[in-house]
Amino acid sequence: MAKKTVKKPAKKTIKAAVKKTAKKTAKKAVKTSAKKPAKQAARPVRATKRRGPRSASERVAGLLVLLPWLIKRKRVRLSDVAKQFRMSEEELIADLQMAAVCGVPPYTPDALIDVFIDEGWVVAEIPTFFSRPLQLTSAEMYAVVAMVRAAQKLPGAPSRSVLATAVAKLARLAPEATDAPMHIDLPDEPHLEELRSAESESAELRIEYFNPARSEVAQRTIRVVRIFSEHGHWYVMADDDKSGAIRNFRVDRIESLVRTGKIYNQADVASRLDDDAERGWFGDNLELVSLRVRGDAAWIAEAYPTVSQSSNKDGSIDVSLRITSEHWLARLLLRGGRNVEVLSPEKYVSLAARTARAIRAKYN
Amino acid sequence: MTKKPKAASVKSKSKINAAERMLNLLALLSVRSQPLTLKQIRAELLNQYSEDGDAARAQFERDKSDLRNLGIPIDMITLGGAQAGETAYRVNRNNYELTDMGFTDDELQALQIAAATVRLGAQEGEQALWKLGAERVNPKLGPRASIGFADPHLGTILHAIGKRAPLTFLYKGETRSVDTYGMLARKGFWYLVGFDHLRKAQRVFRVDRIESSVSVGKAKSYDMPKNVDIVKSVPTERQMMAAGDYEHSTAQVRVHASLARIGARDFGAAAAVREEADGAVVFEIPCSNGYAFRLWLFAMMDKAEVVGPPDVRELVVRWLDEIAERA
Incomplete structure (x- = not known):
């Protein structure tokens, strides 16, 4: 009984916040979920699997990552936290609400995890429990190393020397991971650098492109939206004058490319992304x-x-x-x-x- | 205790949420300097474990194993003195908390960008990022690579390589025992290079083709050879086409003018033997591996034709007849 009385103040803040956000988030959730299927079908990537009800240990695991992250930042918008951790706001609120009543006996406010929601902000200012992050698992450590090694091979990658010093710090923890004989072989693409600079300068390009759907080479004028690799090939997602839609072109099928001299508006092209890109990975009539x-x-x-x-x-x-x-x-x-x-x-x-x-x- | 907010707290009184109990257990064991017995734990976490002794024990064991799976080891200590024989439990925060990495803001940002430009398709990348205090960001520009890291065997294999522990797994129906020298990610697949004890030679395995779980042997069981080039050990598509036992090692293939540049791209300008009047180019293409050759040739449909040697031409005709007759 004593436990419940002392819990009350902390709980109240959260309850109030829950009420306020609940309506908004419910509406939002409906909207986004309606859009989802199209998006997933359009992407060649395995879609993030939709979680069912989360187990107790999943919730605890999530909180042990989330809480130190919050304490490092002190105040973060609730919606940003949810987005960052790929949770719905409802799930996040439920987890924070639970965390706020956990701690050690006698469960007085100073003996509880210090986290609350204030007007749409998540606040975690006083480190009581679980304020330090968990150690990285071995798989996580290797994942970071793989990520860094791949990133260092990309044109326009973040400063290699800064990444190198970051890795050197990781090496103090896990030298076997940072020295691992793990090689990343990204397809070598002579056109990649040109595409990247065209993208960053919003320069329209004329390309000669081999179309396997017709086994022929044709000229097209494109405005780059995004450059990415998938299944071992580089692709450029671009606004294409020929089809009038946003399409993916395999970079190794681009036989030549030149700038037309025209500069386009990135924002305009990108804004069409949601509508067009979802229509299909390859084009329209699928x-x-x-x-x-x-x-x-x-x-x-x-x-x-x-x-x-x-x-x-x-x-x-x-x-x-x-x-x-x-x-x-x-x-x-x-x-x-x-x-x-x-x-x-x-x-x-x-x-x-x-x-x-x-x-x-x-x-x- | 006048107005009770319904739902959570009332319910939790009789049947506390397992996640909440687990957090309370971890907090308790982390702050107490003395190890606690289950009896003491139950007394501290009043009403959180079942009143029934056996049920409480089962709940506690589950919590303990869940926490262990999260990377939080719980030390078990057998007590002496008045409590002789009883087991007590303790958590040392140093065993599960990350020491301060001392990353600069620039370093964290570089890691964030690295993570944003390299998609792993696996939880581990993000988890690591958050633990290191960084966050997911979404840069507007620049190329993004995707290297799959989702295969459940990867973590085990990489960890074993670090310890020089041999791996045993089922591959193409046979149990293989491999001293692993290294890994390569290429074209969306992970390859493992190592000494295969079954074949008594160095072999390459595709990780997603492993047909069983991977068991890890004793650490430091083998030495890492100094002169193995992991990247070169895994044959490229081009090398695969040349690696086979077909009697002819190359074929002459006429490629339509519109696709001639593709032939040059795949096999180099030197592979071009001659250009014909209509712009078509004849290439000398490796065909020792008939299967790989067929994939390459038929990708060009009717725009590529084998002109010699006659045996290879006949082989292609047989392939085509085989498909034509199926309908």
Whole structure:
């Protein structure tokens, strides 16, 4: 009983804050969740998995990372904390509310974790418990080292010497990690540096681009939105005059590039990102096909972003993926050979055979 | 005690939230200089553990193991004297708290940018960043690389390399025991290079193809060879096409003018044998590995044609017939 009485002041502040923010966040949550599926489908990356109800140990683990981070900063906007830690504001409030009543007997205010919410700000000013961060796990240490090593290879990377001194400090903790024989091989791209400088100067580019959906090279004028690597290839996401949409171009398929001399407005292009980029990784008319792959064609399941995958008893894998064109699918089927077959749609079931016959004709 | 705020606190009185109890346990064990027995812990954390002795013991064991899994070791001490034989528990904060890294603001910022430009696709990167006091940022410009770090074996393997502990795992249906020399991330995959005791030779394994859990042997079981080049040990696609046992090592491939630059890009200008009147270029392409050669050739569809030697041309025809006849 004593416990509850002393808890009250701390709790009240939080309760009040909860009420205030609850309405707002509820509305927000609805809005963002409605948008989510489209975004996930458009990205080739595995989407962050949606958490179910979190276990007690997950909540504790989260708090032991969150609390020292907050104490280092003293006051942070609630919405920023939620965003930073990829939590909903409701989850965050619930966790902070719980933390604020934890501590040691007799659970008087000075014996509790000092954290509260004040008008939309999270405040953690007095280090009582859990004010120092947890040690890094070995996997986390290696992750940092991998991250730094990859970053040091990127054009326009943060100052290498500063990263080096940071790593030297980590080495005091875990020399085996910072010296690890762990190599990062990023694809070497001669055009990357030019693209980067065009992006930073908002310079429009004219490129000659090989389009595998048609097996032809065409000229396009692009305005760079973002440069990134995925599945071992560099891509440039750009506003493309030809399709009038934001599209991803594989950098190694750019045969040449020159500046047109025009400067564009980054903000304008970026603002179209949300609408356009979500429409598709490759463009607009994306048709869904189901394939069965096995043996030496199993790479198909790994090489492309798939909508779904399931393994069969005989070792084959059924994948469904979005295709950019019939030509692109024909090419994929030809490369997969006898170990890939189309399950649906029906019109593509004989596509591989038709393609093979057409190419076979050249050999007569 | 007039108006009770409903929900949480009332409920917690009878059935306290497990997360709350775990935090209270950790706080208690961290601040007490003396180790505490479960009996003492239950007395301190009044009503937080079950009143039933066995149930309380089970709850405590679960909390203890959850905390251990979070990297917080709980020391067990067997008491003497009046409490002889009883077990007491203690947490040493130095065993789980990070010592001050002394990062400068510039260093933290550089780490943040590194993290923002290199996506790991795994929790570990962010977790580490937060623990180091940094935060996720989202730079507007600049290239961003993605190197997958999500494979659950990675942490185990890297840790074992640091200790020079051999690894044992199932790979292509066989149990392999490997003294691991190093790792390479390339094209979205992680490769492990090491001495394979089954084959008695150096081998390369793709980490995502490991078919079992990875068990780690005794530390310092082998020496790191000085002269192994990890990056070169993992064959590139181009080397794979040349590494095989097909009777012909190269084929002449005519590539349509529009794609001729792709041939030059993949195999170098020196691979071009001649240019034809219509702009098509004939390349000399390695084909020892028939499978890799087929992938490369068919990527160009009808814009690439094998012109010789006749055996390779016939092989391609057989491949095409095989697919053509399936319908």
